Amino acid sequence: MSSREPMALIRSIIRNRVNGLTVVGSAHGIDIDLLCGANAVSASQESYVGFEQDFGMAHNYRRGCESGEIEIQDNCCYTLVQQLRASIQGLPFMPIQSVRGTDFEKNHPSYKTIQSPYSGEDILVVPPLTPDVAIIHAQYADLHGNLRIEGPPVVDLLFAQASRTVLATVEKIVTNEELKRLGGANIPYFYVSYIAEAPMGAHPTACYPFYAYDREHTELYMSAAKEGSTAFKKKYLKDFVYECESHEEYLHRIGGEDTRVRLSSWKESTDAWMELYKEST
């Protein structure tokens, strides 16, 4: 959602004119919406794409779904977890307590009801999910590729374990000793295919303890997205993605060091932190 999304990776994917993507994840916002705004997505298995009560609907995502450009295959958080677990455990299916009776059951012919060989009760089973690629932004990696995520890892660990290829950007590459001093890796290197250092690589989402969520930039994004698909390309994508040949250029365009200092001011005090989240007037 608004935290630790692999935004630099996503901008790079868009710049490389990748399209036809099927996206899958739990609670997302600007990451998926940006891909949709660049017409890179052809199917969505997300459980949520939005900006909560603050900015509401994800306009690019919504437009893509409503126009038929994006095939809607909505999933739910736990169903996703169980499907990833099936893949991780090499199982042909995973049972799950729930989903039956809702419209997710009807809209997913791949979900099947079977009988428990014990009680005879009906139970839903879901097929394994093995993504081709997982993209992750973490705080730290060592040179071997061990990743350390600080704060809630949400579904990142499961995605790293289940996916064929794992691409990761990090705020900082450190030695293995330093990584251990920080608390140790939570994604072992052998799951990780490639890493790159990308400071502020999650911007405008947060990557604590480095920087908070850039609500100001997100507001700018939202107002461009709200105007429509063409306006979004002209007013946002051009400036912040297409014309940025590098991550450095992007950092320059969002305000460079001033922005970094502003977003890392959350550490100073509760008031400073709150200041970042006040409505602009």
Next chain:
Amino acid sequence: MSSREPMALIRSIIRNRVNGLTVVGSAHGIDIDLLCGANAVSASQESYVGFEQDFGMAHNYRRGCESGEIEIQDNCCYTLVQQLRASIQGLPFMPIQSVRGTDFEKNHPSYKTIQSPYSGEDILVVPPLTPDVAIIHAQYADLHGNLRIEGPPVVDLLFAQASRTVLATVEKIVTNEELKRLGGANIPYFYVSYIAEAPMGAHPTACYPFYAYDREHTELYMSAAKEGSTAFKKKYLKDFVYECESHEEYLHRIGGEDTRVRLSSWKESTDAWMELYKEST
């Protein structure tokens, strides 16, 4: 096995003349063997009970199994993991890739083969395992009951999540702030029913960083156990369990402060550590 076993709890269980227990776990040694030597066990679903190549077979366990006193229901590590996961996830069964074709399949009528609704392939399913009680020794707890295990937690987390009642002893009760400074809880308090502070509560198994494995005491234990059931009661159980009305008395009998100092000497140097594991001559 030789690390972080809830030995003080087990001695207390024996002193309280509990018996008829069904024990279940992965790789164990002196903990289960001690319960068997006290005739507290009537069925075993362990995956391993022994003293590795160092002391070999667990004599009390073996005798109990061979005499018929203990019903043998051997399990395997991963089967156990999948059964605990079934319980934790509220599922009527859990699939598992393996076991079929081995004698575990034949000896466990509760394991069933079903067909995958996708490929039609056969797959084994195992029923949930919900232990009545889990007993755990951890390094730290806070007063709320949050537990922090340092080093490999092995199956303790899954047991804590799956069991109806969780009893825990810890080396040290600290504040929640201190617990977080140490790296944070890995078993949240609401899983934990009761905690007690029992320094050296894992003795003679190790509880790093506090103390290493007491190979010397284990050797004494083994020589008593080897002699037979009656000798074991007279030469070990009497001295170290029945006559110890408290954990303090046990600590006194195993050598008090001298023993604690000896076993914590591992920190000083590799040589000091190695010294603890040399064969007595």
Next chain:
Amino acid sequence: MGKNCTLGELLIDQLARTVEDDTLVFHGFGSPLVQIALHVAKRVYTPNLVLVAGATYGVNPDPPFIAPTTNDWVHDRNSECHLSIGELFDLSASGRLGRMFLSGLQIDRWGNTNVTQLGRKTLKLKLPGGGGACNLSCNAKNITLWTAAHRSEPVKGKRRYRIVSQCDYVTGFGHKNADGITRRQLGYLGNGPQCLVTDLGVFDFDQDGHLRLNVLYPHTTVDDVLENTEFEPRMKKEVKTVSLPSLEVLSIIRKLDPLRIHEKELSPGDRSLTLEEPKNAAIC
């Protein structure tokens, strides 16, 4: 006394009062009314609550303020421990989540919720999606539904009801779906929706699992409810008026949410409402 409060504060208090002590509760993202309600509950009504915060999965956090986005470290401050996402959902699937709070762009008479899409056969509006609502709706022991948009002003003479006869899409399962399948038939562990807190009043569900008006607010009437509901809800014999939150509750809310994030859930008109204690007050 002169105890005044806003509608948002009243809703928070009503949500907080639906929680039982010694249970595990969870709030998802995008729901500051519930998020704040759980902090109120923990501090005032149900001190032994196990409060799991959505997005961060921190247990019993004590945030210095509420931010406009849920997955922010500010909401994780002073958590005593953490769960993983799988662990929280496992707790629900195994019947150990005491209460979940669900909302929807549509909520129907049987307590089904829709946050997936408007339009039954043809898509009219793609909604953000339900996160884990579908899963949690089945097995959370009890469910509190809520919405701050019950009042639906007509646009070009047509109302888009929030409280509808039948959801266009069932994201979260209520007491039964349009095919008449009940949660008992599906073997779910949860009891289903127990109450619905809206900007117009508080409802419960009768023995059939049908929505029933229970309590009104100082500023709302039965007619308001009837006008803004697509079907005719059942009525409790005696529909009382709610009592306002205590000064303690109000002070907690005001201290915890100086940015008034929770008001983003309310319609602009409702944000400026000031409510006064009525004479014949009752509790949901």
Next chain:
Amino acid sequence: MGKNCTLGELLIDQLARTVEDDTLVFHGFGSPLVQIALHVAKRVYTPNLVLVAGATYGVNPDPPFIAPTTNDWVHDRNSECHLSIGELFDLSASGRLGRMFLSGLQIDRWGNTNVTQLGRKTLKLKLPGGGGACNLSCNAKNITLWTAAHRSEPVKGKRRYRIVSQCDYVTGFGHKNADGITRRQLGYLGNGPQCLVTDLGVFDFDQDGHLRLNVLYPHTTVDDVLENTEFEPRMKKEVKTVSLPSLEVLSIIRKLDPLRIHEKELSPGDRSLTLEEPKNAAIC
């Protein structure tokens, strides 16, 4: 050269040579020969090995010495990261464990292993149990079997064979069981046992999945093998004699295991053996 080594050191080297680079391997508890072999492999033969230590689940540890019990923090020293028990077994179940090492009090002609019990219908001896051997035997991509007790001296004129026609209890699945069920029929991901390293020689499995003598040691003969095996193993056309470990390998072993923990796996007689490089050496 005058390169001498002990039998234990030879076994370690032979075990180490069965590992492929760039794969994930795991050693269980109670198996110091394998534990040391994996450290040798990682340092000499296969530097990109992902070495997961049994009991601690540390990845690529670099212990200062080997202790007599596996689940000791000394074996976790300098691990670069850690797995959980579930994660390691999940990796195996999904076909991502490159090689597992299994032993048994009985190992049969089809590579089945027994660490559960002696006595088929009536229990003669309760063995400690297999840990996760049963699970790992099915799906580890490749399996190395080993035992340092192939030589079975007769007790009261009766031998208790280690290498038997048929296991009393199948703890770990080999190429097929006594019912003739093959691992292919069961749909397992693993290829099954690829070789067996014993104190008498090194074996592979032929196309039928049957044990076959491949290589002898300087001090062992085909007759030794025949005498100490319950059935007649098949023979490679040309049974060569093994080459001894390099000085580099020997120095690693001696430095890593000053307490000679690995010799606990050997029979007392075998511990004092000194082997010398033969003329016609070969590699397993």
